[in-house]
Amino acid sequence: NAGVTQTPKFQVLKTGQSMTLQCAQDMNHNSMYWYRQDPGMGLRLIYYSASEGTTDKGEVPNGYNVSRLNKREFSLRLESAAPSQTSVYFCASSDTDRGNQPQHFGDGTRLSIL
Amino acid sequence: AQSVTQLDSQVPVFEEAPVELRCNYSSSVSVYLFWYVQYPNQGLQLLLKYLSGSTLVKGINGFEAEFNKSQTSFHLRKPSVHISDTAEYFCAVTPRTDKLIFGTGTRLQVFP
Numbered sequence: 504n505a506g507v508t509q510t511p512k513f514q515v516l517k518t519g520q521s522m523t524l525q526c527a528q529d530m531n532h533n534s535m536y537w538y539r540q541d542p543g544m545g546l547r548l549i550y551y552s553a554s555e556g557t558t559d560k561g562e563v564p565n566g567y568n569v570s571r572l573n574k575r576e577f578s579l580r581l582e583s584a585a586p587s588q589t590s591v592y593f594c595a596s597s598d599t600d601r602g603n604q605p606q607h608f609g610d611g612t613r614l615s616i617l
Numbered sequence: 618a619q620s621v622t623q624l625d626s627q628v629p630v631f632e633e634a635p636v637e638l639r640c641n642y643s644s645s646v647s648v649y650l651f652w653y654v655q656y657p658n659q660g661l662q663l664l665l666k667y668l669s670g671s672t673l674v675k676g677i678n679g680f681e682a683e684f685n686k687s688q689t690s691f692h693l694r695k696p697s698v699h700i701s702d703t704a705e706y707f708c709a710v711t712p713r714t715d716k717l718i719f720g721t722g723t724r725l726q727v728f729p
Contacts, residue, residue: 543626602717
């Protein structure tokens with residue numbers, strides 16, 4: 504039961520470098536999400552995808568891009584990393600866009616930008 | 618717009634004592650409510666959810682929560698905590714869409 508798988512688990516980047524965080528789910532869910540978690544701020548939505556081929560901005564999209572490659576995979580790209588993007592990133596998926604089903608989370612990617 | 622307030626950032630408690638983690642929300646429309654738990658170095662796991670019906674909701678690991686519409690609260694309770702309950706707990710609300718708004722979290726520390 505893999506659920507939601509995120510790679511890599513840890514990464515250190517230098518300011519200005521680019522990177523793609525990968526996420527895959529095996530539950531045949533339509534909706535997928537990217538969050539960032541910072542101390543004292545809970546989880547904030549970066550981007551989400553209600554279905555294959557669609558993406559929408561969340562609360563904090565600046566500095567990020569996403570791709571919903573297919574129903575299983577949803578990647579997050581940092582084009583030019585900045586220290587303010589140091590965070591723990593979580594991918595999640597859900598069976599519905601009506602909010603009545605829980606989101607299932609991966610174990611996170613811990614990203615440090617120097 | 619919706620918002621969630623978790624009033625306590627940290628709650629220390631001794632093992633076998635009862636605990637209540639407080640959550641208040643703000644919304645002009647009907648909402649669904651969730652509590653998630655996060656153990657160290659892991660993602661979030663669903664504890665329980667309120668969609669409709671009975672205002673007392675039971676979840677996993679002996680937790681329960683009560684929805685109070687008049688006070689716009691959804692407090693989480695457990696009558697007797699265990700060391701293994703040490704974790705961070707997040708309250709979340711959705712206006713019945715796919716967007717989930719999280720509170721800032723409450724760190725529950727259980728001492729022997």
